[in-house]
Amino acid sequence: MNVIKYLTLNKKNCFLITLSLLTLGCSPAENSTLTGQEIQAIASNKADKIWPKLESDVKKDAQVEQKVANLLAEMTLQQKVAQMIQPEIRDITLEDMRTYGFGSYLNGGGGFPNNNKHSTPADWVLLAEKMYQASIDDSLDGSTIPTMWGTDAVHGHNNVIGATLFPHNIGLGAANNPKLIEKIAEITATEVMVTGIDWVFAPTVAVVRDDRWGRSYEGYSEDPEIVRTYSAAVVKGLQGHANKDFLGDKRVISSIKHFIGDGGTQDGDDQGDNIASEQELFTVHAQGYVGGLTAGAQSVMASFNSWHGDKVHGHKYLLTDVLKNRMGFDGFVVGDWNGHGQVKGCIKENCAQAVNAGLDIFMVPTQAWRPLYDNIIAQVKQGDILQSRIDDAVTRILRVKVRAGLFEKPSPAKRVLSGNVALMGAESHREVARQAVRESLVLLKNNGQLLPLSPKQDILVAGDAADNIGKQSGGWSITWQGTGNKNADFIGGSSIYSGIEQQVSAAGGQVTLSVDGSYTNKPDVAIVVFGEEPYAEGHGDIDNLEYQRGDKKDLALLNSFKAKGIPVVAVFISGRPLWVNAELNASNAFVAAWLPGSEGKAIADVLLRSQTDNVQHDFTGKLSFSWPKSPTQIVNRFDDDYQALFSYGYGLTYQDDDILLADLSEQSTVVLNTHLTTDVFLGKAIAPWSMLLFSQQQNIEIESSSESLAGIFYRTVDKDIQEDSFRLKTTGAATAGVKFINTNGFREDLSKELQMNAALTFSVKRDSDINAPVYITMNCETTGDSASCQASYNIQAQLAVSKKGEWQTVAISLHCFAEKGLLLSKIAVPFELSTSGAVNLSINHIRLVEDKAASAPFKCPQ
Known part of the structure; x- marks a missing residue:
């Protein structure tokens, strides 16, 4: 009898022979001496060693x-x-x-x-x-x-x-x-x-x-x-x-x-x-x-x-x-x-x-x-x-x-x-959601027992997440990435500010919403609501856990109150624990609010006392994730060397004395990457940019995976991962396309990118013939009316010779745009694609990449 066949029939040794075959680089399925039944026996015995035989509550009938x-x-x-x-x-x-x-x-x-x-x-x-x-x-x-x-x-x-x-x-x-x-x-x-x-x-x-x-x-x-x-x-x-x-x-x-x-x-x-x-x-x-x-x-x-x-x-x-x-x-x-x-x-x-x-x-x-x-x-x-x-x-x-x-x-x-x-959004359903919000909050810091706050005080509510239901809800909220939504889209929902305002006003206190933290009369306390922008799946992957690395605007807001002697309650919106030592230091109280969803007003139930000065709801949430001590620490419960900043299961109540003082190390362990890449579109518009579809004089902000105007159709599509790209189909009935703008009207300074010889790059796939000009434009004006501060290039020839149905990279040196008079120091539109022809194009990952100018295949016309 073949020795391998003999061992496969011996249940005691079956798992051992399987491991031996795998160690030798030869899986059982590759061994021609084994029948299908014998291979299955090996797999079954291997599985028996680790995996349980489950008894489902639902039996076969x-x-x-x-x-x-x-x-x-x-x-x-x-x-x-x-x-x-x-x-x-x-x-x-x-x-x-x-x-x-x-x-x-x-x-x-x-x-x-x-x-x-x-x-x-x-x-x-x-x-x-x-x-x-x-x-x-x-x-x-x-x-x-x-x-x-x-x-x-x-x-x-x-x-x-x-x-x-x-x-x-x-x-x-x-x-x-x-x-x-x-x-x-x-x-x-x-x-x-x-x-x-x-x-x-x-x-x-x-x-x-x-x-x-x-x-x-x-x-x-x-x-x-x-x-x-x-x-x-x-x-x-x-x-x-x-x-x-x-x-x-x-x-x-x-x-x-x-x-x-x-x-x-x-x-x-x-x-x-x-x-x-x-x-x-x-x-x-x-x-x-x-x-x-x-x-x-x-x-x-x-x-x-x-x-x-x-x-x-x-x-x-x-x-x-x-x-x-x-x-x-x-x-x-x-x-x-x-x-x-x-x-x-x-x-x-x-x-x-x-x-x-x-x-x-x-x-x-x-x-x-x-x-x-x-x-x-x-x-x-x-x-x-x-x-x-x-x-x-x-x-x-x-x-x-x-x-x-x-x-x-x-x-x-x-x-x-x-x-x-x-039943859709019924009040009884929302009350359960509000209970979930209250129970999910984790109190990480409460120096001097600042919380709970009296609603009879003068309270300033600041931060860009304070009155933003979309940001507090995160990804998978109406849209896949949770982006492109307004408060009005969350019918029946409530922002965190709205709940605070309702209770403070009812108690006779004073409440002011000021996203940037400015005020006329000095408040008794500031509640600052801030955190991550919405994301879903791979678009939320990051290389370290430092919050707002390189752009500490929220820390600056917290410190502005601290410098003026105003007590600060930080309400942190995030989809994970992040390294926020500096933000913790700048706050008197710090609440991990995670992504509470549509019922933001429930947070006020915990932060504020009642009108009769009683605690309404205490904090009961406990960390189900360990909180990192550094931006590069990957820490989990039961690690051999477990040294989290806040351990699994941590969470203060109003009865606890807080010993967390403002002396956490703010020294980042992240090695700075000197390579410069400025993303404009990476599966979604990257802040501060928003994405608009246009046709002639009509513009609409893209808030869904499918949009259309006269003569143009937009839809998200896949290149490498789910919906990391978008497709534009135009009929030729109008000049139409897509552009990225800063909806706040601010201009972005891209002089550094120019100095570092960056190129505007993107991937494109054509699924049609290209029989009309296709223009790529950068602009200092959102309307495109200022001919003196814009520059356009026609990429029709490059697209026409590309293979239909295959992705290619287009790169245009920023020097090309500058030579046409574009002022890179005040960019309102970093990317616009327009055509008056009938085309079917897919676009992926629009960005500015340093040192690409010299190697960019697109040569600036003389």
């Missing part, structure tokens, strides 16, 4: 299984593959749904019915109804299987105007209240069902190990202790309890994400590589799945990250051997936004590896769904994908649909909660 089997037996290959395709609402039509019968579809962050950010609940229900009716129309595809709509409702139904937005997960982790979390999830399910949607991509159960990660605020904690409990609570809140109201008329399907290890990538790199041992992968990063799967979660979303260099979307051992076979998960695995396209050997239009690895549903936005659908069918026919794997995927999808009652429930417009606008 014979009647459900028979119905699924009956449905499957009647389906064609084309119908089965259609169940595995999940397009995005901006990329399909009702006719597409009628023709293919997609198993599901989604709205991405910033995707709205009719491409309208201000769509009403009725608009959402109408689209859900139309898609549902098209899916059960068998006139073209022969299928009557109902589709499902999935959405990212990650802190409430955050894509919909007027919804209740709860604190982001990092704040909820500080609250450490599982009952509250279940209630929040139940309310979220209610508001989601008002819009006719079936399925929520939540909870996120990442265990964050490096706070430089741009998704840190989506994690409840750096430690699995809270994550496991919260995951079960959210699943029960969304889906209902298995023995009571499971997936009933007032519940939605949940999706635990992102499997697995997304919070532990090297350097906090979004979509990066997790190199944890398998034991750590389970002990630290899998605990949210233990909690959520046990509670009966019906779907799991695969993660963008890799594990030891292999992308999880194509990782058969993790998706199939561990999650499905060992842990016993019998729902379906859905991919993340074109994540399958990152698997080695794959593109977003073609990835048999992901199907074979265990991916059941492809989240495939853009028109890539068409070739992907065709390729999967062809690969089954060619034998690259086994029919049994397709049948397994579709069985899992149908099982969840049957369990959710989608075959019996009325159509979306006729469901119990659909269209009940009184």
Whole structure:
């Protein structure tokens, strides 16, 4: 008998031989002497060593299984593959749904019915109804299987105007209240069902190990202790309890994400590589799945990250051997936004590896769904994908649909909660959100017991986050990045200032809002509300934890009060702990408010005493993330050498004596980077710039992922990661384009960039012929009326010779613009693209890069 075959039959030695094969650089799958059954035995025994066999509260039901089997037996290959395709609402039509019968579809962050950010609940229900009716129309595809709509409702139904937005997960982790979390999830399910949607991509159960990660605020904690409990609570809140109201008329399907290890990538790199041992992968990063799967979660979303260099979307051992076979998960695995396209050997239009690895549903936005659908069918026919794997995927999808009652429930417009606008942002929902805000606040410093404040004082409220609901809500708030929103977009919401103003005015005190801190009469105390700008996913990745490195404007504001002897209460808005030693020193009291969501007024309930001078609500929040001592410190609970500034679990109450004095080291350990790059657009407009679409004399600020004017259409698209670029399609009916301006009217001095021989650079892809001039302009005026202070260059020739459908870099020396009379010392428009022709162009990463002038391929015309 072959010795390897002998050892694979010996369970005691099976794991050892697997390790030996891997050590030798030869995986078991590569050894021709092993059969498929024997390889599976090795994988199963390996998984048995670490991963538990879970018992889900939702048991298999014979009647459900028979119905699924009956449905499957009647389906064609084309119908089965259609169940595995999940397009995005901006990329399909009702006719597409009628023709293919997609198993599901989604709205991405910033995707709205009719491409309208201000769509009403009725608009959402109408689209859900139309898609549902098209899916059960068998006139073209022969299928009557109902589709499902999935959405990212990650802190409430955050894509919909007027919804209740709860604190982001990092704040909820500080609250450490599982009952509250279940209630929040139940309310979220209610508001989601008002819009006719079936399925929520939540909870996120990442265990964050490096706070430089741009998704840190989506994690409840750096430690699995809270994550496991919260995951079960959210699943029960969304889906209902298995023995009571499971997936009933007032519940939605949940999706635990992102499997697995997304919070532990090297350097906090979004979509990066997790190199944890398998034991750590389970002990630290899998605990949210233990909690959520046990509670009966019906779907799991695969993660963008890799594990030891292999992308999880194509990782058969993790998706199939561990999650499905060992842990016993019998729902379906859905991919993340074109994540399958990152698997080695794959593109977003073609990835048999992901199907074979265990991916059941492809989240495939853009028109890539068409070739992907065709390729999967062809690969089954060619034998690259086994029919049994397709049948397994579709069985899992149908099982969840049957369990959710989608075959019996009325159509979306006729469901119990659909269209009940009184529930959207209901006062009872907002009161739960206000409770969550109060419990999420963590008091880090309270010298002299300055807090709580009497509302009868003269209080100055300062800082650019004080009256800014968008900034306090962070990413995933109406728009994907949380940018481009105004207070008026948060119907029913409240800013932090508004809550303070309401209570102080009622108590007979004096309150003044002054963003820049200026005043006429010296106040008794200043409340300064400041912090991070909104971001989501990779756009929030940073290389160190120093707050406002190189631009300490908020510190200057704090110090301006300190210098005048005015006591300062700092309210810090952030998606992660940051190094703020100087800001702590400059403050008498310091509150970590995280990202509280739409109910900012609840903060006043904790900061202020009542009119009768009693404490209204004490601080109860405790850090679920360790606070760093330096900007380069990556610190987590149970580290061998644990030396956080504020330890995990820290948080003062009004009964505590504060010993934190103003003597924290303000010496940064960050090595300054002398390389100069000034970003204008990096997945979003970079402050101080805002992005405008224009056509002739019409201008609109871009506040959504899709916008249009006469003769021009704008939409976010993908280059390297989700929505890191934008596409412009013009019809030639008008001179139209896009430009970046400082909406405050200030001019930016780019003289330093000129002195450092910088070039204006960007990536561009053409998907059309270029038969008309395409101008790149920089300007000292936002209107373009000042011909003496602008400079334009026509890049038509460079675009015309580029290969259609491929990205290229355009770089124009700033000296070119200066030679035409542009004053780089007062730039109002750093980038404008305009054309009077019909073009289809995609643009990525607009920036000014030093020392690029000499090598810029674009030569200044003489």
